Amino acid sequence: MTAGIDDISIYIPRLYVDANDFAEARGLDPAKLQKGLGVSKMAIVDTNQDPACLAANACLSVMQNNKLSPEDIGRLYVSTESSFDESKAMNSYVIGMLEQVYGQGAFEHCGGVETKFACVSGSYALYDNLNWIRAGEAEGKAALVVVSDIAKYDLGSSGEMTQGAGAVTMLLNDHPRLLTFDPRVTATSIRDEYDFYRPFGKETPIVHGQYSNLLYMIQVRKALEIYKDKAVSTGLIKLEPGETILDHMDYINMHLPYSAMGKKALAYLVRHEWRQLPRWKKIIQEIGMEEPVPKDPRGTIESVLRDHEFMTKDHEFTKLFTQTPEYQEVYEAKLSSSLIASKMIGNLYTASLYLGFRSSLEFEYQKGIDLEGKRVGFGAYGSGSSAMVFSGVIQPEYKEVVKSMNLEEELGSRRKLTLNEYETIHENKLGLEESILKTKHEFILVNVNTSIESRGERRYVFTK
Ligand code: CAA
Helix, strand or coil: CCCEEEEEEEECCCEEEEHHHHHHHHCCCHHHHHHHHCCCEEEECCCCCCHHHHHHHHHHHHHHHCCCCHHHEEEEEEECCCCCCCCCCHHHHHHHHHHHHHCCCCCCCCECCEECECECHHHHHHHHHHHHHHCCCCCCCEEEEEEEEEECCCCCCHHHHHCEEEEEEEEEECCCCCEEECCCCCEEEECCCCCEECCCCCCCCEECHHHHHHHHHHHHHHHHHHHHHHHHHCCCCCCCCCCCHHHHCCEEEECCCCHHHHHHHHHHHHHHHHCCCCHHHHHHHHHCCCCCCCCCCCCCHHHHHHCHHHHHHHHHHHHHHHHCHHHHHHHHHHHHHHHHHHHHHCCCHHHHHHHHHHHHHHHHHHCCCCCCCCEEEEEEEECCCEEEEEEEEECCCHHHHHCCCCHHHHHCCCEECCHHHHHHHHCCCCCHHHCCCCCCCCEEEEEECCCCCCCCCEEEEECC
């Protein structure tokens, strides 16, 4: 049985911080954000929004756009790393909110859990729900997989320039209009790591930034190797001599904590794939330098990062490699459209891979490219750490959905925050009722109980 994504909806908070204002306030060169990291705006949640509201708003929009009733939905999963309760799952809050619109008990039949594994848990939730459909357990119902996060780092930290917030809901079924996933090729890699983590009770993560960048690329590469073996052994892809598995992916979507990370990770994967092929000789000639190797090629990530001579040369090599026409062609054709939304919105943690996919569909369609039958590869990464690589094929009915995608329109009129306003919100100095924006037809958080017996109970309303 086939299974895949029928539709995607997004919810992005309307407040944002402008990268140039941010750079000025922190004494940074704006080019570091705009060009170095590929960040131009970072979406920020209002005082009365939490990740559950974002998720519920994205769910409502996919349900309304597709005229779905709760009876059409068999499962609702929420994947997040911005959880605010150690026990109560975020999908239960979302169901509570949706039932304000659809009636109490309307989703009672609907199963689901909250999943957590930093930014990769949405991909695990997607995989589990696709298998639920493939196994014939869905009985004609659809699954909603919602990825929702608030990417918030400490003021003044190096992660602060890679913030953002938002939710993406994917409607999954057995007759998807957008994308059918390739069966039996999903690949995973996992390792106990401390590149980025958020201990209990801490609102912001502890991050080892450069370590996390390198680990991301190593882990995704490992998963790609496994994907390659599976794709070849299942007969999905036949590799001719001189080809790489990436040649068989028309589009590649990467996890995007900031948009330039996608470019960096793609360059890493392409470089490692091409190195074994005859075409590499020409690339090395174009670059004009040999590919550097670390002093201890079997060393740890720490030893590689400490090897300053290697890191400097490798940085130079990567820069030259990404300027070659061969890499530029791959980048422009397979990745570039997926980065557009990330630049405009910022980091969505779990949701960033799927915002990238949505972005790629919209902006490739706008170029007039026929997307039917194109294979899309996905490279997911979650700190802590695990990577997943999988793929799918765009379906003949994709136009029905993609033709009405309009990111600018969906973002609506956004309100730029001053740095002072942003810092006040960031430090939680305003109450829920002191929101900057007044919203209509959206779920908002109106109360968090502080009494001893009901501490932490949250109340939401759907604004009229
Ligand atoms: N003009 C143009 N470019 C500039 C520049 C300037 N004036 N100054 C710096 N740059 C470039 C740098 O060359 C660099 O580009 P390359 O990567 O191509 O070399 C880029 O801007 C960033 O500069 P630095 O590497 O010096 O930046 P940094 O060390 O201060 O911070 C960071 C970058 C480590 C990513 C930091 O923002 C961070 O810690 N972020 C949070 C962790 C993170 O996102 N990790 C990603 C992988 S883990 C993950 O993905 C999980 C998750 O979602 C969090």
